[in-house]
Amino acid sequence: MPARTRTPGGPTLARRLWRSWQARIGGTIVVGLVLIVLLAPTLAPYDPLHPSVLDRFQGPSRAHWFGTDDLGRDILSRIVYGSRVSLRIGVIAVGIAFAAGVSLGLLAGFYRRLDNPIMRTIDVLLAFPGLLLAIAILGALGPSLTNAMIAVGITTVPSFVRITRSAVLRVRSQEYVEASRALGVRDGRILIRHVLPNISPEIIVTTTLSMANTILAASVLSFLGLGAQPPTPEWGAMVFVAKNYLGLAPHTALFPILAIFVTVLGFNFLGDGLRDALDPRLYQR
Amino acid sequence: MGSYIARRLLLAVPVLFGVSVLVFLILHLTPGNPALVIAGPDAPPNVVRDVERSLGLDQPLYIQYGRYLARIVRGDFGRSIQSREPVVDRLLATFPVTLTLAVVGVVWTIVVSVPMGIVAAYRRNSVVDLASIVVVLTGSAVPVFAVGLILLWIFAILLRWLPLGGYASLATVDGWRDIALPAITVGSGTMALLARLTRSSMLESLNQEYVRTARAKGMHELRVVVRHAFRNALLPVITIVGLQFGFLLSGAVVTETIFSLPGMGRLLVDAILSRDFPIVQGAVLFLAVTFVLTNLLVDVVYAVVDPRVRYQ
Numbered sequence: 001m002p003a004r005t006r007t008p009g010g011p012t013l014a015r016r017l018w019r020s021w022q023a024r025i026g027g028t029i030v031v032g033l034v035l036i037v038l039l040a041p042t043l044a045p046y047d048p049l050h051p052s053v054l055d056r057f058q059g060p061s062r063a064h065w066f067g068t069d070d071l072g073r074d075i076l077s078r079i080v081y082g083s084r085v086s087l088r089i090g091v092i093a094v095g096i097a098f099a100a101g102v103s104l105g106l107l108a109g110f111y112r113r114l115d116n117p118i119m120r121t122i123d124v125l126l127a128f129p130g131l132l133l134a135i136a137i138l139g140a141l142g143p144s145l146t147n148a149m150i151a152v153g154i155t156t157v158p159s160f161v162r163i164t165r166s167a168v169l170r171v172r173s174q175e176y177v178e179a180s181r182a183l184g185v186r187d188g189r190i191l192i193r194h195v196l197p198n199i200s201p202e203i204i205v206t207t208t209l210s211m212a213n214t215i216l217a218a219s220v221l222s223f224l225g226l227g228a229q230p231p232t233p234e235w236g237a238m239v240f241v242a243k244n245y246l247g248l249a250p251h252t253a254l255f256p257i258l259a260i261f262v263t264v265l266g267f268n269f270l271g272d273g274l275r276d277a278l279d280p281r282l283y284q285r
Numbered sequence: 286m287g288s289y290i291a292r293r294l295l296l297a298v299p300v301l302f303g304v305s306v307l308v309f310l311i312l313h314l315t316p317g318n319p320a321l322v323i324a325g326p327d328a329p330p331n332v333v334r335d336v337e338r339s340l341g342l343d344q345p346l347y348i349q350y351g352r353y354l355a356r357i358v359r360g361d362f363g364r365s366i367q368s369r370e371p372v373v374d375r376l377l378a379t380f381p382v383t384l385t386l387a388v389v390g391v392v393w394t395i396v397v398s399v400p401m402g403i404v405a406a407y408r409r410n411s412v413v414d415l416a417s418i419v420v421v422l423t424g425s426a427v428p429v430f431a432v433g434l435i436l437l438w439i440f441a442i443l444l445r446w447l448p449l450g451g452y453a454s455l456a457t458v459d460g461w462r463d464i465a466l467p468a469i470t471v472g473s474g475t476m477a478l479l480a481r482l483t484r485s486s487m488l489e490s491l492n493q494e495y496v497r498t499a500r501a502k503g504m505h506e507l508r509v510v511v512r513h514a515f516r517n518a519l520l521p522v523i524t525i526v527g528l529q530f531g532f533l534l535s536g537a538v539v540t541e542t543i544f545s546l547p548g549m550g551r552l553l554v555d556a557i558l559s560r561d562f563p564i565v566q567g568a569v570l571f572l573a574v575t576f577v578l579t580n581l582l583v584d585v586v587y588a589v590v591d592p593r594v595r596y597q
Contacts, residue, residue: 124303129531129576131538132569139557139565140311216428223430224542224554236428243434243543247442257431265426 016277023273029266036083046074048081048233057249066255070245075252078233079259085234086215086263089149093214094207096153101160102203106191108161109168122158134217138226148227152217156210163206167199201278205271212267219260235260293584300577308570309353322560323366363563372567375552382452382548386471386540387533389464391526394472394479399522402483403515406491417480424477429536433470433543440466450545471540475529482525486518520591527583531576
């Protein structure tokens with residue numbers, strides 16, 4: 001039975017990541033997305049908000065690669081700028097979930113007495129199926145892009161709490177934590193200096209996979225008219241408008257759907273690849 | 286068995302209590318004065334005060350919650366701001382549609398994905414197996430609304446085989462034609478998951494000693510797979526079906542919007558857009574409680590199927 005320890009001089013994380021086909025595809029998509037976000041003004045051939053009544057519902061052509069929408073706006077340009085909105089949704093929503101979820105998970109895992117109240121509160125959040133909690137929060141805050149980010153962020157908190165808590169429970173009784181305690185190191189310092197770095201693989205994977213889920217969830221909210229509002233070039237909101245013209249111009253819905261699909265697939269693949277690469281049990285031989 | 290069910294019921298009580306608190310707070314999380322939102326921005330102060338009084342907003346929060354709880358226990362969810370109808374009437378009128386959609390969706394999903402998972406496990410690395418992998422990978426990245434719109438486009442607009450939307454009783458042929466596309470849509474996310482889960486669960490049980498024993502006894506192969514292997518692979522499948530049933534209820538929100546079904550999900554979205562808080566509160570509470578009760582039911586079924594669970 002081989003020892004389940006990390007071999008010093010084992011392959012670096014980047015190399016292990018590159019070995020997985022999922023991580024290669026996912027990584028390429030995510031890097032591409034970030035480039036599109038940064039270079040949007042250069043890449044977009046037209047102003048994403050500029051209507052042109054004479055050019056309504058044009059099919060894909062050399063002038064408009066992805067065609068034009070109901071107001072004659074260039075769909076490619078709107079998708080390029082939409083990448084900014086989608087990535088921002090992902091980063092902010094996951095940021096909220098990360099900040100709240102990791103802190104609560106650390107507290108619940110580290111302090112026995114806080115475990116029960118925190119986890120029972122999380123149980124209540126989990127009593128709402130999937131999107132319903134986000135929709136309920138939007139019912140209170142009112143429909144808007146910012147509120148959709150907050151709502152999706154809150155919905156994602158439970159998964160961070162659970163992952164962090166179970167990871168803390170795993171490392172809490174390790175010798176290095178006990179040793180720090182014996183040396184009289186303060187709890188806050190133990191949590192941040194010793195516990196957090198050792199549970200980071202789980203958190204990194206959850207963060208990446210949550211990017212996919214939050215972008216997907218926010219697109220659904222926008223599709224329902226509860227998230228981004230027109231004329232914001234958000235992919236879900238674009239499909240929300242396009243669904244009224246499905247018979248006339250199906251391409252107005254198709255391209256934003258493809259954009260969502262590729263982006264979500266990218267983060268999912270990267271997350272799965274990271275999980276494999278960060279799990280030492282999988283690569284030691 | 287009785288004590289197991291009683292224990293599970295008791296565990297559900299604090300969760301249901303928490304759900305009611307959260308739903309109650311929806312109205313109070315609203316930025317600004319909810320009475321002002323309800324009465325309208327230009328309403329004179331005395332009207333706003335009247336609305337405050339009628340909603341009980343002038344009372345301390347815990348008294349408001351106590352009254353709220355007392356009302357919903359009696360089935361009084363208040364009145365819609367828009368139509369002045371009792372909320373409970375709207376909920377009872379729309380819930381059967383959502384429930385029908387979810388049930389037909391679940392049944393359709395099981396009928397397709399469980400046999401697919403069994404075949405994928407039995408013929409590992411075959412075309413069916415690879416196809417199921419592709420379905421799962423794409424299924425996890427496609428939003429429900431995309432599946433719905435693509436189906437709508439192909440079967441209702443291009444081929445004109447099925448209607449664009451609408452709802453009729455399932456006792457009629459039209460009812461089934463109406464529900465077909467929505468049911469496939471609502472189950473699409475679960476289908477991929479369930480097929481993969483059935484596959485991995487079957488792979489495990491096909492390798493067990495009792496399967497080898499059954500074969501050694503000369504039992505018919507179909508009987509071995511269905512009676513011996515699948516029966517033992519059923520447990521994780523039931524869990525996922527149960528859990529996903531709740532998610533189908535929320536997926537119904539999207540599906541009902543696409544196919545213009547008069548269900549509770551659409552009622553909820555319309556209520557949010559028109560700021561009809563009593564309807565929002567009622568529908569969210571109703572759906573969340575249904576979800577909690579479904580999970581409870583799954584746990585009980587679980588214990589019936591697998592006696593080991595009861596003794597843990």
